[in-house]
Amino acid sequence: MGLFSFFKGQFIEVIEWLGGQDSMVYRFPAYDNSIKMGAKLVVRESQAAIFMNEGQLADVYGPGTYTLNTQNMPLLTALKSWKHGFNSPFKADVFFVSTASFPNLKWGTTNPVIMRDAEFGMIRLRGFGSYSIRVNDPALFLREIIGTSSSFAPEQIAGYLKSIIVTGVSDRIGESNIPVADLASAYEELSRNISKLLEPKFNAMGLSLTGLQIENLSLPEEVEKMIDRKSSMNIAGNLDQYMKFQAAEALREAANNPESGAAGTGAGLGAGMAMGQMFAQAMNGGGSANSGHSSTAPTPPSTPKKSFCSECGQPLAENAKFCSGCGTKV
Structure with missing residues (x-):
């Protein structure tokens, strides 16, 4: 050579x-x-x-x-x-x-986001999801983010991007005034609004936020239990319809079990009616207590007690001073 x-x-x-x-x-x-x-x-x-x-x-x-x-x-x-x-x-x-798209990058709240709800008051909310980015201005991205690094992966700015997204999520959820119970039905709308809010911040780094998804917004366990209890109370709220449903169920069960005969049908209906009366009495008692009236039943008037003469045994008139039969002084 x-x-x-x-x-x-x-x-x-x-x-x-x-x-x-x-x-x-x-x-x-x-x-x-x-x-x-x-x-x-x-x-x-x-x-x-x-x-x-x-x-x-x-x-x-x-x-x-x-x-x-x-x-x-x-x-x-x-x-x-x-x-x-x-x-x-x-x-x-x-x-x-x-300049290809980098999908399925993850975001999530490190600490709970405190927000105010009209029904439950102050609550702590956690959330997580995914997002996608791509470089739309290579020169700006190289100048603002990369510097002179020999290689660069999305994970190197994932923490910074995640903090930007969590801030946007907290801001949009707080401004939306959507009740906590209805958040699950608004994931798509919230995702679009958050993307519009964050796009200028990503563009300033030479990036484009090509997609953002909210996968879950979760409440503290105690708030979820409160929602479950309230749902149970709403389900059993109309006792009249509930008892009609119970009676219809008893008839259906009796029809499906002919061996039980009329006695079984009567027992089922009787149990349903007894339960309905018990619930009705409980509700009426609770209503009178809540309205401020006493729930104690009135005392029936007492029957006067009869007295007799100690000498002849004749009945004595009321407030009599002498017996009308023998003249003995009472």
Whole structure:
């Protein structure tokens, strides 16, 4: 191998990145090698290539194949003060940025979010879900987030993005005034509103929030038990309909069990009617107690006790002083 062939082997003639599913940014390893003027730059779909000179952003290339020269590298040519027709090897940092979507990234509340509910008062709310992002401005993303890192994965900014999303979720839920019991039916609407709120913040980093989903908003256990109790009370609220339903069920059971006969049917109906009377009496008693009246039944008037003469045994008139039979003084 001649001296010329040795130097020619040190020049980079093809610059490309085969891509990685988990990486957003890839720095082409050209630290000690020089890039040959006229080298091929291959940028695949869902990629962008960025040239940097001593930390300054220069030219940005979209998908395609390029032959590097001073004509299609205007910014780098100006930064390096090249003269027209420059044909020598040069050094520059080359970054490939993936513009594909990165889906199924997770977010969740580290601590409960305190909010006010009209029915339950102050409550603590937890939530989690997923979101998707993509780089929509490679140069801005590289300048604001990446710096000079040789590689970059979404997990490296996941904590920061999660805090932005949790703040947006808390803000939108608090402003929506949706009752806690109705939150589950508003997940899709809340997700759209939160995405609109956060999109400008993501754009400022060169990113786009392509999707956000709320998978669950959960309440503390004690609040969930309170909701369960209230649901049970609402189900049993109309005792008249409930007892009619019970009677119909007893008839159905009797029809399905002919061996029980009329006695079984009567017993079922009797039990249902007795239960209905018991509930009705309990409700009436509770209503009178709540209205402030005493629930004690009135005492019936007492019957006067009869007295008799100690001498002759004749019945004595009321308040009599002498016996009408023998004249004995009472």
